[in-house]
Amino acid sequence: MTTLTQRFFTQALRYENKLCFAHRSELGWESQTWSQVAHQVRNAMTGLVQAGIEPGDRIVLLAENRPEWAIFDLAIMGIGALVVPAYVTHTERDLRHICDLVEPKGIIVSSEALTRKVMLAVRESQTLKRIWSHARDAISTERDKQPLVENWDSLLSDQPNKHAELHPCKDSDTCCLIFTSGTSGLPKAAMLSHKSIGANVDAAIDILSKHNFGSHDRFLSFLPLAHAYEHTAGLHMPIALGAEIWFCESTEKLQQYLPEVCPTVATAVPRLYDMLYGRINSQLKNASNVKQLLFTKTLELGKKRSKGEKFSIFESLTDRGLDQLVRKKVRARFGGRIRYFISGGAALNPAVGEFFTALGVGIIQGYGQTEASPLISVNRPGKIQMDSVGQAFDGVDTKIADDGELLVKGDLVMNGYWQDPKATDGTIIDGWLHTGDLATIDENGFIKITGRKKDLIVTSGGDNISPSKIESLLCSEAEIEQAVVCGDGKPWLCAVIVPTADLAPDSQIYNVVESAIQRINSTLAPAERIRKFIIQKDLCTTENGLLTPTQKVKRTAVIELNGKQIERLYG
Numbered sequence: 001m002t003t004l005t006q007r008f009f010t011q012a013l014r015y016e017n018k019l020c021f022a023h024r025s026e027l028g029w030e031s032q033t034w035s036q037v038a039h040q041v042r043n044a045m046t047g048l049v050q051a052g053i054e055p056g057d058r059i060v061l062l063a064e065n066r067p068e069w070a071i072f073d074l075a076i077m078g079i080g081a082l083v084v085p086a087y088v089t090h091t092e093r094d095l096r097h098i099c100d101l102v103e104p105k106g107i108i109v110s111s112e113a114l115t116r117k118v119m120l121a122v123r124e125s126q127t128l129k130r131i132w133s134h135a136r137d138a139i140s141t142e143r144d145k146q147p148l149v150e151n152w153d154s155l156l157s158d159q160p161n162k163h164a165e166l167h168p169c170k171d172s173d174t175c176c177l178i179f180t181s182g183t184s185g186l187p188k189a190a191m192l193s194h195k196s197i198g199a200n201v202d203a204a205i206d207i208l209s210k211h212n213f214g215s216h217d218r219f220l221s222f223l224p225l226a227h228a229y230e231h232t233a234g235l236h237m238p239i240a241l242g243a244e245i246w247f248c249e250s251t252e253k254l255q256q257y258l259p260e261v262c263p264t265v266a267t268a269v270p271r272l273y274d275m276l277y278g279r280i281n282s283q284l285k286n287a288s289n290v291k292q293l294l295f296t297k298t299l300e301l302g303k304k305r306s307k308g309e310k311f312s313i314f315e316s317l318t319d320r321g322l323d324q325l326v327r328k329k330v331r332a333r334f335g336g337r338i339r340y341f342i343s344g345g346a347a348l349n350p351a352v353g354e355f356f357t358a359l360g361v362g363i364i365q366g367y368g369q370t371e372a373s374p375l376i377s378v379n380r381p382g383k384i385q386m387d388s389v390g391q392a393f394d395g396v397d398t399k400i401a402d403d404g405e406l407l408v409k410g411d412l413v414m415n416g417y418w419q420d421p422k423a424t425d426g427t428i429i430d431g432w433l434h435t436g437d438l439a440t441i442d443e444n445g446f447i448k449i450t451g452r453k454k455d456l457i458v459t460s461g462g463d464n465i466s467p468s469k470i471e472s473l474l475c476s477e478a479e480i481e482q483a484v485v486c487g488d489g490k491p492w493l494c495a496v497i498v499p500t501a502d503l504a505p506d507s508q509i510y511n512v513v514e515s516a517i518q519r520i521n522s523t524l525a526p527a528e529r530i531r532k533f534i535i536q537k538d539l540c541t542t543e544n545g546l547l548t549p550t551q552k553v554k555r556t557a558v559i560e561l562n563g564k565q566i567e568r569l570y571g
Helices: 004-015 034-050 067-078 092-102 112-121 194-211 228-241 251-261 270-285 289-306 313-332 350-358 421-427 467-475 506-521 555-561 563-569
Strands: 019-025 028-033 058-062 082-086 106-109 130-133 148-151 174-179 189-193 218-221 244-247 265-268 340-343 362-368 375-378 397-400 405-409 432-441 447-452 480-486 493-499 530-535
Touching: 004 034, 004 067, 004 194, 004 228, 019 034, 019 067, 019 251, 028 034, 034 067, 058 067, 058 092, 058 112, 067 082, 067 174, 067 228, 067 244, 082 092, 092 112, 092 189, 106 112, 112 130, 174 194, 174 228, 189 194, 194 228, 194 375, 218 228, 218 251, 228 244, 228 265, 228 375, 265 270, 270 289, 270 340, 270 350, 270 467, 289 313, 289 350, 350 362, 397 432, 421 432, 447 467, 467 480, 467 493, 467 506, 480 555, 493 506, 493 563, 506 530, 530 563, 555 563
Parallel strands: 019 244, 058 082, 058 106, 082 174, 106 130, 130 148, 218 244, 218 265, 265 340, 340 362, 493 530
Antiparallel strands: 019 028, 174 189, 362 375, 397 405, 405 432, 432 447, 480 493
């Protein structure tokens, strides 16, 4: 197995003048060929070496999704240094935690605002020597103080000296430190290797190549590249396929870019589908009776087809007509060419998955976590169980522990947590990665995630309840934007609900949300039903510290924020 940077250079020789990366500038969409990108990677490698970066040094990479992100990622790994991706939504406190832990020698940052935030976060750093910033205006620093701030163009411009050579890494060497989402505490840095990420990529390519995925595909990269899922599945996997990667710098631009890029593949988290599901259903309520009828019939026939049930002649003709009248318009929202969204990062609500599949938008649901680089299992095209996260990738061993926890073993497992042997020893035991997820595995190897071990609610009546399942169902209602279920040690469950914006006048919000909760309660076992709830008006965001950069609500933080109100519910 070769290193990730070697893999890229091999592909660059193979595809040479074919489009590799594209991004949107003020002038429109601009593209680079494989040869052009390879040249920039070599320049960046040389620039980093000339700046004194050595094998094993840590370099923080803080930028939006863009070609330079990928170029610097490949260059840093190419010289044997370690990439430390950070989110543009990180606070000064988050960045200080990252830098205190990994002690970077350099930071590459994309804007003036982020540069100033970084400089505040690293005031006490003893190791940081340079900051390479893409800020348009130079940020002055006192000459006698470190770090030195330079424009990152100095790394990408042609170097006068001979290009730096690839560092002779072993594939088991750590190549990046990717931080966990930290939903219940400070995030830890998972040490991922060329081998662990490469094992993910090889296993995924083996499946995708059997279903006509390849160099003709166009990926739209819009999840943060700092996340292990996008880093592997949205960057290094398309590189291994020889596919195009078009970069979207923020999720706010997604609706604009989808019809412009017309991607064939994109990675996404369930939160995206939940939002679209709620939005479409909300719009449908205000549609004419004829449109509602057509939409309902489209869903009915689409679900029947996905289950492999036979159509009558009339149904077959009707389905073809609805494909033009309804499904074509839905697919147009995604650019018209989308073959599959690859869903990961959390469990997908089966009803939401069936909804989009029936509308002609394919969803391949997988499962993983940062510590597994991150891909563990996936539903294969043509062999999809929407209520499961699929079967384990080839080369991955799985088993269920006595307490119901999913354990994973194979080349995909991280080398451990950076500077945290205690946490490492508690997570990797006898080679088995303890995922912290509760799961079942059926006789055909399909894995179903039933909840988080740490999040498991145990009521005073002794019922063990997974809140994530209920939260997902609640958020599939158009009236509910976000939800956190709680009730550990209590006789029944309650919830903190963030209603959908502009849902109704303030005087009516409680009743509207209550109706939505009652609909969900009717589908749940008695112990799982929400007895009482409170309304949280403010949306959980990364800015207020209630949402992780990967769009996961921080349950502990929300419960803490609303603690007094929650206690009042229980009287």
